[in-house]
Amino acid sequence: MPTNFNVAKWWKKFTTQHQVLSNISILATGTAATQALVLIVSIFTARIFSPAVFGEFALFSAIVGVFVVIATLRYDLAVVLPDTDKDARQLIRLSTRTNFIVSIAATALAFALRPIVLQIWGSQILATWIPLIGVAIFCSAQVSIWQYWYNRKRQYTVIALNRFESGAGTSFGQLGLGLAGLTSLLGLIAGNLIGLLWALFNLGRQSRETRIPPTEDTASIWEMANRYKKMPLLNLPNALIDAVRTNGIQMLIGAIALDSLGQFNLAWRILQAPIALLNGAIAQVFLERMARVKRGELTGLVRAVMKRATLFGIPPFVLLWILSPWLVPLVFGPNWAQAGLIARAIVPWLAINLIASPLSGVFVVTGRQLWILLHTIIFTAVPLLWLALSPLDFMMTLHFLSLMMAFMLLVLIFIADLAARAYDKAEAAETGKPTDQTFDDEIGNAGTNKPEQDEINED
Known part of the structure; x- marks a missing residue:
């Protein structure tokens, strides 16, 4: 290797020539940093919260995971597809509305099914706080919607940073609440919501472009829903089956x-x-x-x-x-x-x-x-x-x-x-x-x- 080899110049040239690998490296670096931080903090939270409390939180997260798949009817995936940004913004509006409706419905359902939650899993505190799934569903799905906008714009650094912010907010939120003495399920749920709300706030603050009003020649939300109807009709069933498997396994283990x-x-x-x-x-x-x-x-x-x-x-x-x-x-x-x-x-x-x-x-x-x-x-x-x-x-x-x-x-x-x-x-x-x-x-x-x-x- 020449003695005057410049790593910075070589990397800039490489990423210019190989944009896909550059984008992958950005997302992979963000994911690795997030996972490393979460695992490190878990070493301490595992000594503060009991396995049973983590089990209750796993159930809470599993229920949220199923609803998050449904929340946008998979229209958020279609944000990257339209030729124009104004059509993509309509898909964001459509996804946001379905997300809001599903989150409200999940909250109402959680209130109604609290006795069943208690009967199946035998946790009074889980039955008490299960209605908070609506907040977690909305935040998680809305962050995903906006991330697809930045995917469309190829601003992968924003996505990677947002994932890190969410992971860091959740991990340190749970750790801080645990150290403060809130070592029940509420401490883990509240810490998780801190991370989700922090990620939602930061990404929403940067996503003003998505809220530009539609012009007269913009397709309506219902036209966009019909144009990309294959997302809920074909993509959603497969995604829902995967979510049911992944989260259903945890629900059944929790019943044991x-x-x-x-x-x-x-x-x-x-x-x-x-x-x-x-x-x-x-x-x-x-x-x-x-x-x-x-x-x-x-x-x-x-x-x-x-x-x-x-x-x-x-x-x-x-x-x-x-x-x-x-x-x-x-x-x-x-x-x-x-x-x-x-x-x-x-x-x-x-x-x-x-x-x-x-x-x-x-x-x-x-x-x-x-x-x-x-x-x-x-x-x-x-x-x-x-x-x-x-x-x-x-x-x-x-x-x-x-x-x-x-x-x-x-x-x-x-x-x-x-x-x-x-x-x-x-x-x-x-x-x-x-x-x-x-x-x-x-x-x-x-x-x-x-x-x-x-x-x-x-x-």
Whole structure:
């Protein structure tokens, strides 16, 4: 390397030439910083709040998570699609209105269902404060709406900073309230709302452009709703199924024992932090390459991604399986010994998920969306039925659940490869070219060619 090499100039040149990777790095850096901060603060909050209290908060968050998916009817995803900003602003208005209606309805429903909450989960304090889900739903969904506006504008630094502000506000809010003596569920909920309101205020203050009034030639809100009706009709059901699976698992564990749910939630968050980073990096680079893939090349690309994900992911998971029963209680305190055992139990599930997650786009490219829909339905039904009907104790139930989920993810990997091969065979039949090409070098050096697509659409 030349002695006069200038890192700043090289980075500026690199990010100019490779805009997609630059955008990914901004979001990944923000996500990594947020997750690192949350985990560090969790070391202290885990010693202040009991596992049962964290279990109650996990239930609160799970209920919020289901409603957040519904809140905007997925019209917020469409904000990046219109050709003009005035149409995008109408989608923001539409999403905001549906968000407000759903949040109010969720609050009213929470008041009405407090006796049922008490009956199912046996927590009087959860039943008392469950109506606060409306505030959490509105803040979470509204922040998402505005983030899609900045996604449209490719202002990824704003998105990354806002995520950090939300994570920091929540973490320090919960820590501060806990240190002040509010060690019940209300302390965790109030701390969470501090972070959400802080993120909402800061992003809303910067989003004045979204509130420019519509002109006479602007399409009406109802016209925009009809133009993008596929979002609630097609996208929402899939997203809702995913939300029901993710949050339903926690709800069913909470029905077994709130303390066990708190332990499970901590283990899940610990393992999900590195997985989210690896998944994000692999998936985004894979999507960038898929935007340019030709028939006859998809199988090699899919297999290269599988190989890379395996090489990156398996060694850390092996270490987690070995160390987590000892490491988790050492870091978070002796009350969390079960979380260490749970972390070991769910390693197979999350390890295979790291390999399978980037492949979901294959079914869109190949026109095999029905395959992924059927798999998603089964992938949701099996764990919920197992948790509801298992005759085994909690830890054995969880071990079998992890193996079941890992097996179904292996099936997903197989059918993704099958879809890619079917897609490529159509090209081979027409041209006579071989279909099994190697893309290891191309994936390993992703970004060395100028991409044709430089916009990241996050979900």
